[in-house]
Amino acid sequence: MKKLLLSLAASMAVGAVWAYPDKPVNIVVPFAAGGPTDKVARDLAESLRKTLGATLVIENVGGAGGTLGATKVAKAAPDGYTLLLHHISMATSPALYRNLQYKTLDDFEYLGMINEVPMTLIGKPGLPANNYAELSKWLEANKGKINLANAGLGAASHLCGLLFQSAIKIDMTTVPYKGTGPAMTDLLGGQVDIMCDQTTNTTSQIESGKVKAYAVTTPKRLSTPALAKLPTLDESGLKGFNVSIWHGLYAPKNTPKPVVEKINAALKAALKDPEFIKRQEALGAVIITDKRVEGAEHKKFVEAEINKWGPVIKAAGQYAD
Template identity: 65%
Template sequence: MKKLLAFTAIAAAVAGVHAQDFPGSKTITMVVPFAAGGPTDRVARDLAEALRKPLGGATIVVDNVPGAGSSIGAAKVARAAPDGYTLLLNHIGMSTIPTLVRNVPFKVETDFEYLGIVNDVPMTLISRPTMAANNYKELSAWIAANKGKINLGNAGVGSASHLCGLLFQSATKTEMTPVPYKGTAPAITDLMGGQIDLLCDQTTNTSPQIEAKKVKAFAVTTSKRLTTPLLKDLPTLQEAGLKDFQVTIWHGLYAPKGTPPAIAKKLNEALKTALKDPEFIRKQEGLGAVVASDGRIEPEGHKKFVQAEIAKWSPIIKAAGVYAD
């Protein structure tokens, strides 16, 4: 027993020394489970830059590993050495993987160290420009009168727009015909052209079209109205009568399970410093995102939040019977 305690004390001391030196001159890889150029990729690259200074000028590279509702990239991190040099930046997909993806080779709640939530991105409900309705009340009446005839676009199974669409159908008790695309750009192009009726997507993707009046905007998916000049007059879907309707596309940072506590703590502290970086905040605001500043920036708060999101999305995805693989 004494030998075991001594070994444990030595191991803890060694880990502490390594944590003091971390990351040293070794490169940190931040895995993004989506293709380069998308909203999550942009958040990751901004975050990587903001993390460099609090991590002593570390080199942080972004590795795009898309596929299967973000589970392929997440699996790569779950299998990685738990030394702090391989991280995962994932969005709301982290909470949908357990239900959306069959035969997942890891457990979201137990195979990662939670390092903190990074930001929240609001979403907007928009329509083709020729839509007869001009406000949400009129749109709601149009939906009721056209049940079975409505085409609802999305950027692919498991995408933010797909998830928002599922929740919208559930909340309105209306079945719509899903029209999946390979990304947001072609979905919005068809919406502008009138080939589909509705789309619910991130402000990062919809704001330019709303500003150019190439689509009609009806509501935001946040619990409170947005303050940006372009969207400040849009009601929330909760205001419009959809009780408890709230969807934001949040991003969180993770490390493999078993990462030494001292290194995980150092990464969390670096993240909290990065989230206060004026340049990072400016870039996120430019994307329509709100940088996290609540209890979710702590590992415990981050994990509790993801668990609540899993409980929220699981029944909706099961009811829809959709899979990302």
């Protein structure tokens, strides 16, 4: 009788896996609604729905630099109905937060990467430097007087700023804001000098000529019309400089393999969806088409990012409890 019950239970479990999804799937976004990561999630949900055939619900769980939302998913039932869409903070939080409530490489199933968003180095309108060579001289001549804006601890602009200071070996006064909006407002008003932020936040300001644009942070120049003439930091002399804000999809550890495979297949289909590609390109994002769309390669990439950012963050001594 016991063997029969175990067999029935196993059959029911297998049936549940193959029926997946038979109810709405929650995608947790660990930031407030309306931001770049939220936009990626909502666009992706539309495309995933076409393949999975289920309703996908975006749940915004902001706070603590994205770690509250990530913690919620790490502790969720491993059934495929609670997923996490997160950005580069997935790799930087282990160094930024000393009391992290999850283990980045151990507590999730890696489902695949989605996109990469380039970044731009920009300056206030009145900055005397008109290109990166002139900016480099200006930075050297104004050591101890430079204000570098960012959107808060762990934000893309914070991370890019840390790596930039490390690369040029010049310390600046970091000015954190509660979001990109107020940081950009003060940059436009001349209260701060420079900022490094995502193309999703800077392209319109560059295109309108409201800020000075100096370089992009990717190894290759961008094809976006407004940014095509901007040199890369690598070609400008900072060899190997490469920062982009990437997004990936995750499930709680021990989510059944068939469910993981089904979600990964749906993700791959979404990344080829013309509508999704069009929406992402409008944001300046580049869709992932290489081997990082596979869970194992996605995880290898995140581990490499942890190793890349850890020393930079620790050297800066900027932590959160």
